[in-house]
Amino acid sequence: MKKAIFSTEISLLRRTIQRLLRRKAGTNLTKILHKTHPADVALLMRGFGSSEQKTIFNLCPTFNHKAKVLEELDETLIENMLIDESSTNISKMFVYLDTNDQAAIISMFSEEKQKEILEKIEIEDLGDVEEIMSYPDDSAGSVMTKETFTLNQNTTIKETIKQLQAFPENDKIFYVYVLDDQEKLMGVISLRNLVTSENTKRLKDIMIKDIHAATSETDQEEVAKTVAHYNYLALPVVNRENKFLGIVTIDDVVDIIREEASEDFLQMAGVGKDRDILLKSPIENAQLRAPWIFASLIGGICAAAIIGYFDHLLKEMIVLASFIPVIIGIGGNIGTQSSTIIVRGLATGRVDITNTLPLITKEIIVGGVLGIIYGTLVGFASEFITGTELENLGVVIGLSIACSMTIATAVGASVPLILKKLNFDPAISTGPFVTTAIDILGVALYFIIASLILL
Structure with a gap:
């Protein structure tokens, strides 16, 4: 189990990693990284030089661990970590990333490199990644994830719960999104309402029909404001015909708020809006x-x-x-x-x-x-x-x-x-x-x- 650590422990861990890097003790460093939360690894990396950062990243024990570290890094650091990585290794890390993170990382590379990576991604995910990459930067479409849980409005509560139990590893299921036969968004159901309703009822009987949703072109800042105002855990994204596309989750909203605040502070200081x-x-x-x-x-x-x-x-x-x-x-x-x-x-x-x-x-x-x-x-x-x-x-x-x-x-x-x-x-x-x-x-x-x- 990887536990979160506090600033004093971060400082101690940074000094330990510095000593191990000087001694070139790769095996011991890998063991420490295995026990350290990816978010803390990303935080630690910011205190090292470029070559040391690459060493730390390469010594992360698994592709899963590397993928989770990438999720926490700034764009410039991600580029530095992956610039020399093979397309095969990058695609192996992508297995553990959400589609919006995959699209964001792929867009950093040249067109030739993008093509190589896309060729190695599983066919079922390829269309989702290319779709997200097609939306304008800083729009709801560019930050949404396709890993959602949707069902037809005529599905029963009992069948819905059974299908939910088939996805124990999906940490993006905050709500059940209810669609009609044309894949249009009809309503939303919280998990609490789902499990407290009678098994024989259908989703259309208990769903909330008054839905707040963003279109794929909506500015990401407006999405963040909506989520913050209504205390949602996720916001659905639809196209102009109200067809369901994906969701923007609360963790992405936190990132958006942080990015927008950084841009505002930089502009207030008169240094532009480049967060890096x-x-x-x-x-x-x-x-x-x-x-x-x-x-x-x-x-x-x-x-x-x-x-x-x-x-x-x-x-x-x-x-x-x-x-x-x-x-x-x-x-x-x-x-x-x-x-x-x-x-x-x-x-x-x-x-x-x-x-x-x-x-x-x-x-x-x-x-x-x-x-x-x-x-x-x-x-x-x-x-x-x-x-x-x-x-x-x-x-x-x-x-x-x-x-x-x-x-x-x-x-x-x-x-x-x-x-x-x-x-x-x-x-x-x-x-x-x-x-x-x-x-x-x-x-x-x-x-x-x-x-x-x-x-």
Whole structure:
């Protein structure tokens, strides 16, 4: 029995594996891997170099064990593990993988390699794999599994239970999906309702007819939201004619949520949406991040141009330059807070895209209140720091911060909502684009207010 282990045990196990690798004690390492849960093996592998990862993977005791490790690895690591594997060995691992995992892995290879692997897969599974590979990436069809339990609506409860008992190894049976003679989805039955119903009844008598189902083209994020909202263990996938295709299971939904959250966080940080960025080479990493840094560069140049336009003001009152970082920093921070709150609300479904005005108004009020508080504090602080050498400096600083924070919250709250309505990913709004816009507006406001009051 392979038991799950905790972080302290993971660290101890990692050190043990490191020692065995140095000693080239393959036999002992295989014994340890045999006793270790595949998910823990996958976690351990991330702490080793490429050659060591391959050694660990190759020493996994069985094709079943290797297959379960593959299920837990990132795409880049899977490619590294299988790049030198023969098509025969890959097909042997595939016996223990669900069809959606098979399709995902096969799609990583070249067309020639794909053909070799597909030729070695059992004929009964070949059609399922090719079907899943035909659906768009990140759609319900591309992540569904074909390992399901379906029966005709006229089947009796007794016969259903008997057929269920013939599949003791199938861990994907959460519900019984009821079909008609044309393979169309008619209803669903939980296992609890099944075993508590009279044996003589037919499935159509006890099935739930009000079904939530996804089409094969439905975005995987929408599937995850539906499963999470209704606490389902799986969601059926149908085509446009309502014919049953497969299911998206809860373990796949967890992966989807993790992937989508990773993409959102990466975009909020302004580094793109490639989830494997940590595994990329320095050159690939730089290529991914360069466009986002360029956006910041353009914003910086615009801010510099604004400052240059008011250079006559700075020459007369150089002390104004001392507070530019404060104006930019505090506005950027509260703007990022607002955009992050909105993006997260959109991701979890707590933000109603059809009624956004109250939400934007609320953020503006928050920005105004905090702007008055921090504007007053910094205004008094500026008078103390500069020794009141410039009359009304505190008023300029305080008013600039109040206006900057209010506008920053308006921009931070509005941009994600606008992007969502235009069918763009709102997560990009919390990256350099919003912060750059807020920096430009903050600097412009600062010098406009200073010109009006001090000149």
